[in-house]
Amino acid sequence: MNFEWLGRQFDNIVFLLGWHVLLAVTPLILGLLIALPLGWWAHRSRRIYPLLVGVAGLLYTVPSLALFVLLPLVLGTKILDPLNIVAALTVYTVALLVRVVADALDSVPEDTVQAAKAMGYRGYQSLVKVELPVGVPVICAGLRVAAVSNVSLVSVAALLGIPQLGSLFTQGFQLRFYTPIIAGIVLCVVLAMILDGLIILLNRWLTPWTPKVVAS
Amino acid sequence: MNYLFDPAHWSGADGIPTLIGEHLLYSLIALAVAAIIAVPLGIYIGVTGKGVFMIAGLANALRALPSVGLLILLVLLISPAFPSRMGYVLPSLIVLVLLAVPPILTNTYAGVRAVDAAAVDAAKGMGFRTMKILTDVQLPCSLPLVLSGIRSALLQIISTATIAAYISLGGLGRLLIDGKAQNDYSQMVAGAILVALLALFFDQLLAFITRRVVSPGLTRRTIKPVPAAEPVKTPVTV
Amino acid sequence: MIKFENVTKAYPDGTVAVDGLNLEAPTGKLTILVGPSGCGKTTSLRMINRLIEPTSGTIYLDDQPTSGMDAALLRRRIGYVIQHAGLFPHKTIVDNVSTMPVLLGESRQKARTKALELMERVGLPASFAKRYPWQLSGGQQQRVGVARALASDPAFMLMDEPFSAVDPVVRGQLQEEFLRLQREIGKTIIMVTHDIDEALKLGDQVAVMRVGGKLAQMASPSELLTSPADEFVADFVGRDRGYRSLGFTKTAGTVAIGEEAVVQLGASADEARAKASGAWVLVVDGGRKPLGWAQPELLNGEVKRENLNLSGIPAAASGTMRQLLDAALSSPSRRGVVVNEHGELIGTVTATDVVKAIEAEPHLETAR
Structure with missing residues (x-):
């Protein structure tokens, strides 16, 4: 490891890290916001469930590099536009979370839903105040998987020249130089672990009634 | 689209059929090696309960590792030791295998663990020997999960093999990387479409095989799948 | 072995x-x-x-x-x-x-x-x-x-x-x-x-x-x-092992089985009243299989199926003390119906009869 190089590149690395966080976290939030209503729809309708889960499965099979290249055709963006990455990762996040949200809502005990109904909760009140909170641990478990894989997927965009931590890999390859590669791997793993930890904390904060063990 | 429908690109040493062939060759070799390592190991850990700590840690750690970084690091480390082309092929294959092992291993382990303990006890009590319990009860019952692991692994491999074109590996990734270098977007799109189709084809092929070889007694096709019965698909982290 | x-x-x-x-x-x-x-x-x-x-x-x-x-x-x-x-x-x-x-x-x-x-x-x-x-x-x-x-x-x-x-x-x-x-x-x-x-x-x-x-x-x-x-x-x-042990004691003819007058379905209210002992009369089918108990006082015309009280559980003569006692206690007339192996009526027993027989059983006295 050449620490002197790292010191000189510090500003640049912070810049790449910032982009990496932005490109990984934005799709996570967008994906969750889209997946919640879709998952609820799949949970409510037995006919929609297999359809949505099936489409999600198909989207998941498309390799990330291919999706990065194909999205400009749909969005009308340029190939170097970071928006493509955000859109692609949002697609993956939604594909993963639709099923998770539907299954989370399915996992809420029927007794609980009936009790809410009996106490006079309206449909949306029951959903927001009872069913979603009870399903939080399952949704968080899915969110953790999405967060960790997003961090890894963002780095693929380096092959298209979009700056983020993956740029350290291509830079290292061109220079035949280990330091940026190792630094990039370490930062990616640490970033994934931090996001993972934040979601665990979020889960605890949202579900104070559960024992302090997070299902993974 | 022009690139895809130009007959000139469908023949020759760097024509599309050759690229598909290379892509398949690398992918299937990596899958076979990964399965040969991961299936027996998963069975062993599942049956004996030894080395369980490896399972959870491995799956999470490898999901967090960026495969591009891993690929490039290994190429730089290994390639000087090998002449010419092998210097790129071997590290790529190692990375492909490395990424394919965890989904197969964790799913095989989970599959063997999920086999009804009462069924295994009954088999033993009826005088099945250890090998027969494995071949007649534990393996067929864990088959759905083993195949689901292989399916995830193959998608992961096809996806990562595309990226390996960056470090000079052949295959459909060439169209994406070369297209980028030549500012030829139509070539990149052609590569992306072909890779996506290849992945979809193999995903559906494995889904079909799964339906054919897994006993209907295990899949309970008539009811909605139980969330716990099928784990969340391991995402393709490439 | x-x-x-x-x-x-x-x-x-x-x-x-x-x-x-x-x-x-x-x-x-x-x-x-x-x-x-x-x-x-x-x-x-x-x-x-x-x-x-x-x-x-x-x-x-x-x-x-x-x-x-x-x-x-x-x-x-x-x-x-x-x-x-x-x-x-x-x-x-x-x-x-x-x-x-x-x-x-x-x-x-x-x-x-x-x-x-x-x-x-x-x-x-x-x-x-x-x-x-x-x-x-x-x-x-x-x-x-x-x-x-x-x-x-x-x-x-x-x-x-x-x-x-x-x-x-x-x-x-x-x-x-x-x-x-x-x-x-x-x-x-x-x-x-x-x-x-x-x-x-x-x-x-x-x-x-x-x-x-x-x-x-x-x-x-x-x-x-x-x-x-x-x-x-x-x-x-x-705790209730004393009672339950009766489930293993055969009656073997030690309980006195009394005669029971019967009527068939379709009998008139008068006939039922004449045959009744106390408030209840036993109703049987043509083959003397017991069908249920009827109360003549409540009859309106002839004896019909819907008049029957079905709460009694018949006991087999070859059965156990527990079954016999149960027959008597579950019967609305407090007379337990006893049948032979073909399900045909033999007669009835009262709880008192059964308890007398139990008291006469030598080995049951050893129960603590």
């Missing part, structure tokens, strides 16, 4: 699951191991087919020590039924039942034919043959488990809580059917249960075990009820 000789199972951490067990399960009989959880009953059972190896002592199968045998071959001689059936989820019902014969080298075709016969025997319709276990209820799965164990026609059977995972109504049915089956096939069976009622109902002999893996008492069900060996057995057998 299955025999335990000084059998002990101790684990490396010092716990003793079974402590010096001596026990003999006679050929053709159903022996039950019963006791609270942690008494070593399941461990004892699993040592017979060597799913667990004893630390010391010997278990004999028809006078041959099992320790020298090949464990897998030993197990193939013994039918094995467990709590959750343990069916193979990936095989059809008929293939599940064929498991043992196929393992022993029979052709699949022959094994399936035999399996279909066995399914019928345990009360499973042939239409279930091609189904998979998940399509069956718990009770049905348990029947398959029994059929599978019987398929190789083993001389011995081990049953570990075979009926405890199903609901009480189904459990009762399965127990009745199993008793009937055992009367036909006469296997040498050892069954484990935690349910003393099941033990008393099914067992030819019952071994009560206490925590720590010691045998507390081995006796017939009626002996357990009437003379428990110690405080623990008395407690375990339960």
Whole structure:
């Protein structure tokens, strides 16, 4: 490891890290916001469930590099536009979370839903105040998987020249130089672990009634 | 689209059929090696309960590792030791295998663990020997999960093999990387479409095989799948 | 015959699951191991087919020590039924039942034919043959488990809580059917249960075990009820054991059965009033089979089916004191209907008659 190089590149690395966080976290939030209503729809309708889960499965099979290249055709963006990455990762996040949200809502005990109904909760009140909170641990478990894989997927965009931590890999390859590669791997793993930890904390904060063990 | 429908690109040493062939060759070799390592190991850990700590840690750690970084690091480390082309092929294959092992291993382990303990006890009590319990009860019952692991692994491999074109590996990734270098977007799109189709084809092929070889007694096709019965698909982290 | 000789199972951490067990399960009989959880009953059972190896002592199968045998071959001689059936989820019902014969080298075709016969025997319709276990209820799965164990026609059977995972109504049915089956096939069976009622109902002999893996008492069900060996057995057998022991005392003609005047369906209210004794009259069909009790005072015209009170439970003359007493107590007229083996009326008994007969029974006085 050449620490002197790292010191000189510090500003640049912070810049790449910032982009990496932005490109990984934005799709996570967008994906969750889209997946919640879709998952609820799949949970409510037995006919929609297999359809949505099936489409999600198909989207998941498309390799990330291919999706990065194909999205400009749909969005009308340029190939170097970071928006493509955000859109692609949002697609993956939604594909993963639709099923998770539907299954989370399915996992809420029927007794609980009936009790809410009996106490006079309206449909949306029951959903927001009872069913979603009870399903939080399952949704968080899915969110953790999405967060960790997003961090890894963002780095693929380096092959298209979009700056983020993956740029350290291509830079290292061109220079035949280990330091940026190792630094990039370490930062990616640490970033994934931090996001993972934040979601665990979020889960605890949202579900104070559960024992302090997070299902993974 | 022009690139895809130009007959000139469908023949020759760097024509599309050759690229598909290379892509398949690398992918299937990596899958076979990964399965040969991961299936027996998963069975062993599942049956004996030894080395369980490896399972959870491995799956999470490898999901967090960026495969591009891993690929490039290994190429730089290994390639000087090998002449010419092998210097790129071997590290790529190692990375492909490395990424394919965890989904197969964790799913095989989970599959063997999920086999009804009462069924295994009954088999033993009826005088099945250890090998027969494995071949007649534990393996067929864990088959759905083993195949689901292989399916995830193959998608992961096809996806990562595309990226390996960056470090000079052949295959459909060439169209994406070369297209980028030549500012030829139509070539990149052609590569992306072909890779996506290849992945979809193999995903559906494995889904079909799964339906054919897994006993209907295990899949309970008539009811909605139980969330716990099928784990969340391991995402393709490439 | 299955025999335990000084059998002990101790684990490396010092716990003793079974402590010096001596026990003999006679050929053709159903022996039950019963006791609270942690008494070593399941461990004892699993040592017979060597799913667990004893630390010391010997278990004999028809006078041959099992320790020298090949464990897998030993197990193939013994039918094995467990709590959750343990069916193979990936095989059809008929293939599940064929498991043992196929393992022993029979052709699949022959094994399936035999399996279909066995399914019928345990009360499973042939239409279930091609189904998979998940399509069956718990009770049905348990029947398959029994059929599978019987398929190789083993001389011995081990049953570990075979009926405890199903609901009480189904459990009762399965127990009745199993008793009937055992009367036909006469296997040498050892069954484990935690349910003393099941033990008393099914067992030819019952071994009560206490925590720590010691045998507390081995006796017939009626002996357990009437003379428990110690405080623990008395407690375990339960408080109402005096009443329950009546379930093992045959009436054998000791109870006086009184004549009962009867009317048939369609008889007039006047006739019913004339035949009635007290407020109630017994109504029978043309073949003297009892149908129910009617109250002439409430009749409006002739005796019709809807006038009948059906709460009485008829007892067989060949039945037990408990059934006779139950007949008397459940009858609205307080006269219990007694029938012969064809279900035809013999007469009626009162609770007083039954109690008199019980008091005259010599061995019941020993009940504490």
